[in-house]
Amino acid sequence: MPAGFAVARYNAPFPQGETIMFVAARIEAGSKSAFYDELVQQARGLLHGERDRIANAANFAALVWHALPDINWCGFYFFDGRELVVGPFQGKPACVRIALGRGVCGTAAQTRATQLVEDVDAFPGHIACDGDSRSEIVVPLVDERGALIGVWDVDSPKRARFDEDDRRGMQALCAVFVDSLRDHAQAA
Ligand code: SME
Numbered sequence: 132m133p134a135g136f137a138v139a140r141y142n143a144p145f146p147q148g149e150t151i152m153f154v155a156a157r158i159e160a161g162s163k164s165a166f167y168d169e170l171v172q173q174a175r176g177l178l179h180g181e182r183d184r185i186a187n188a189a190n191f192a193a194l195v196w197h198a199l200p201d202i203n204w205c206g207f208y209f210f211d212g213r214e215l216v217v218g219p220f221q222g223k224p225a226c227v228r229i230a231l232g233r234g235v236c237g238t239a240a241q242t243r244a245t246q247l248v249e250d251v252d253a254f255p256g257h258i259a260c261d262g263d264s265r266s267e268i269v270v271p272l273v274d275e276r277g278a279l280i281g282v283w284d285v286d287s288p289k290r291a292r293f294d295e296d297d298r299r300g301m302q303a304l305c306a307v308f309v310d311s312l313r314d315h316a317q318a319a
Contacts, residue, residue, distance in 0.1 A: 188219040208236050
């Protein structure tokens with residue numbers, strides 16, 4: 132499925148004050164895993180040199196939104212210490228707060244396991260933010276100390292849109308996002 136999707140290629144970091152320019156590039160991939168390999172590289176380039184969580188989350192969501200076919204929502208819910216609160220996303224306006232353990236997102240956050248839902252109507256407690264969603268994948272985001280950051284949620288209007296390749300690919304993408312938040316200077 133993923134051969135030849137147009138995505139932007141970014142050259143980062145962008146020095147302050149310089150004109151930011153990106154050139155549309157296509158991911159020419161023969162397989163879904165090769166497609167994700169390329170998207171992971173693009174995410175790395177896009178987030179490189181920036182640690183701001185909102186900025187990186189916004190650009191990450193935009194990158195995935197323009198790269199992946201057959202999705203109607205992708206974005207973040209961040210853990211505020213009590214519950215999940217919606218963060219940067221692409222798609223229709225979404226529910227703002229989700230309790231841990233509730234819906235697909237709350238389940239991913241509570242169990243810290245990726246939720247791959249082939250049919251949202253068959254998932255007990257699924258929260259229908261967008262009535263078009265038929266399948267969904269949610270990846271928990273946990274920092275290097277094991278603390279919950281939030282979740283990354285992608286919805287599709289197609290049933291069974293996501294498979295094991297998507298699970299591996301989304302987890303690899305999320306690892307790039309989580310890593311971008313770290314203070315590498317201090318961590319070294
Ligand atoms: N469907 C999610 C809620 C978030 S929206 O899809 C954006 C859930 O059940 O947790």
